[in-house]
Amino acid sequence: MRSGTQFCPACGQNLLAPAAAVPAPTPAPAKELAGGRRFVQLWEELKRLAWLFGLLLGTSFIFGIVWRGIRSPWLEVMETAVMAAIVLIAVSQRYPRLKFLFEVHSSSLREAAILVGVAVLFVVLASAYFELLAHLGVPIAKATGTLQRAGWPLWAVLLLVSVAPGVFEELAFRGVIQSSLERMLNARDAWLIQAALFSVLHLSPLIFPSHFLMGLCFGYMRKRSRSIYPGMLLHACWNALVVVGEF
Amino acid sequence: MDRKWELDEANTVTAHFGFFGKKVISVNGKEVYSARKYTRNREIDFSLPDGRPAVLSLIPEFIGRPTVHLKVAGALAMETPKKPITCGSCGAVAKPYDKFCGKCGKPMPSAEDRELRGNISSATGAIKALAVLYVLGGLLMFAVARGHTDTALSKLEGMPDEATYPTQIEGRSYKVGELRKQIEWEPWGVLIVNLILATIMVALALWARRAPLPAVLIAAATYLVLIVANAIGDPRTLAQGWVIKLIVIAFLVKGIKAALALRTARA
Numbered sequence: 001m002r003s004g005t006q007f008c009p010a011c012g013q014n015l016l017a018p019a020a021a022v023p024a025p026t027p028a029p030a031k032e033l034a035g036g037r038r039f040v041q042l043w044e045e046l047k048r049l050a051w052l053f054g055l056l057l058g059t060s061f062i063f064g065i066v067w068r069g070i071r072s073p074w075l076e077v078m079e080t081a082v083m084a085a086i087v088l089i090a091v092s093q094r095y096p097r098l099k100f101l102f103e104v105h106s107s108s109l110r111e112a113a114i115l116v117g118v119a120v121l122f123v124v125l126a127s128a129y130f131e132l133l134a135h136l137g138v139p140i141a142k143a144t145g146t147l148q149r150a151g152w153p154l155w156a157v158l159l160l161v162s163v164a165p166g167v168f169e170e171l172a173f174r175g176v177i178q179s180s181l182e183r184m185l186n187a188r189d190a191w192l193i194q195a196a197l198f199s200v201l202h203l204s205p206l207i208f209p210s211h212f213l214m215g216l217c218f219g220y221m222r223k224r225s226r227s228i229y230p231g232m233l234l235h236a237c238w239n240a241l242v243v244v245g246e247f
Numbered sequence: 248m249d250r251k252w253e254l255d256e257a258n259t260v261t262a263h264f265g266f267f268g269k270k271v272i273s274v275n276g277k278e279v280y281s282a283r284k285y286t287r288n289r290e291i292d293f294s295l296p297d298g299r300p301a302v303l304s305l306i307p308e309f310i311g312r313p314t315v316h317l318k319v320a321g322a323l324a325m326e327t328p329k330k331p332i333t334c335g336s337c338g339a340v341a342k343p344y345d346k347f348c349g350k351c352g353k354p355m356p357s358a359e360d361r362e363l364r365g366n367i368s369s370a371t372g373a374i375k376a377l378a379v380l381y382v383l384g385g386l387l388m389f390a391v392a393r394g395h396t397d398t399a400l401s402k403l404e405g406m407p408d409e410a411t412y413p414t415q416i417e418g419r420s421y422k423v424g425e426l427r428k429q430i431e432w433e434p435w436g437v438l439i440v441n442l443i444l445a446t447i448m449v450a451l452a453l454w455a456r457r458a459p460l461p462a463v464l465i466a467a468a469t470y471l472v473l474i475v476a477n478a479i480g481d482p483r484t485l486a487q488g489w490v491i492k493l494i495v496i497a498f499l500v501k502g503i504k505a506a507l508a509l510r511t512a513r514a
Contacts, residue, residue, distance in 0.1 A: 006350060006351075006352070007347055007350070007351070007352035008349075009344075009345035009349045010346055012346065012347035012352050036511060038511045039508050043504065043507060046507065061475045065482060137432060138432065138439075139428065139429055139432055189458060189461045193464055193465060197465070200472040204476070205443050
């Protein structure tokens with residue numbers, strides 16, 4: 001027995017108490033932490049999500065580089081089309097598990113009021129953030145600058161800057177990413193991670209805070225309603241407000 | 248590089264990894280293996296004095312030194328760390344081979360658990376290092392940009408704000424006032440962006456203590472996005488500091504894997 005020890009370091013038996021009175025703790029069965037079946041499944045799913053995120057990031061990178069030489073609004077159309085294709089493939093691969101997001105669930109008046117309250121709070125906070133940036137004199141690039149200079153009509157700009165991101169970003173982040181992470185981790189971590197990924201994928205650190213807030217709001221609406229539609233609607237409406245404000 | 252495993256009160260394994268593939272393994276001071284073979288992935292079998300089989304594995308890593316594992320009778324042995332091992336519950340000093348704390352009787356973490364926690368700790372360290380780099384980089388870039396601002400503003404001297412600048416910039420015409428505002432904002436923009444990033448990294452490093460998986464995952468995604476965003480602005484930045492970038496990414500990926508393994512084991 002080592003001096004100063006009360007318990008056996010090998011079996012955990014209390015050496016100062018009668019053996020019958022205090023049974024030795026059962027050691028936990030040895031687990032192969034990084035080699036278990038569950039771990040392998042989760043790691044593979046995480047890799048698939050990393051692929052989705054990487055493809056979206058890669059698309060932004062390639063079009064960003066091309067954008068340096070060709071400043072055409074059609075480039076924005078092509079980028080949106082490529083991203084939409086990536087997202088649709090990701091959704092179709094997981095459709096049976098995501099089906100519940102596309103079903104219309106009946107909700108109480110209280111639930112509807114909560115969703116409206118979240119939407120109003122989001123619009124107030126996001127507007128306040130952009131007002132603050134404007135007040136500080138931070139130059140923020142217009143979302144519709146190229147399209148306006150090219151003389152594109154409002155309906156086309158709304159389709160490209162409001163409807164398309166509202167649908168495809170929601171499908172990617174609140175659909176595929178949030179739902180997959182919810183199954184892998186837990187609802188709270190999935191909610192925070194998707195909001196962070198959504199904000200960083202906009203590639204501008206100055207809007208990380210506002211877009212993190214957006215991700216949190218849309219994610220909360222998706223979690224609360226178990227449907228992708230409320231978040232899609234709010235996302236498209238917010239982008240439409242920005243477009244109309246810039247026109 | 249010398250490594251040591253105290254397997255029990257009677258057996259201690261030491262391994263010495265020298266230059267050009269030199270490997271020497273000793274059990275209780277007696278040499279059991281000595282060779283100079285350069286292979287990245289290698290398993291060395293030997294026996295302990297009590298007859299138990301032991302395997303020393305060198306697992307190559309994506310970047311940096313390989314991971315060294317010693318398995319005795321199929322079970323991973325706890326490596327003797329430089330600092331003494333203490334019980335997580337009562338803080339008493341324990342031996343690496345203790346399965347329970349001698350003072351409070353609580354189970355001690357297994358060798359694999361300890362290694363995974365070490366990987367998470369390295370990833371958290373990388374996040375902290377990024378926070379420091381963003382602060383220092385921000386201050387440095389602020390100083391450099393201030394110098395450029397003065398030069399650029401001197402070129403606009405005497406031009407009224409409403410006038411259009413004669414040369415197009417990146418295919419766009421600018422009003423002088425608009426251009427002046429952008430030039431004045433430039434150094435502050437660089438500083439604020441870097442400070443936002445440093446704050447994000449500090450927040451993630453603190454959060455990693457409670458929830459390592461989401462924190463390290465977000466840090467890795469943010470870091471990758473920043474590399475890409477910088478490369479869109481200037482593709483040459485992709486090659487700048489690529490070794491550091493790879494090391495940071497490797498630490499973060501190992502951290503994610505370790506956090507996921509620990510989370511799976513706890514579930």
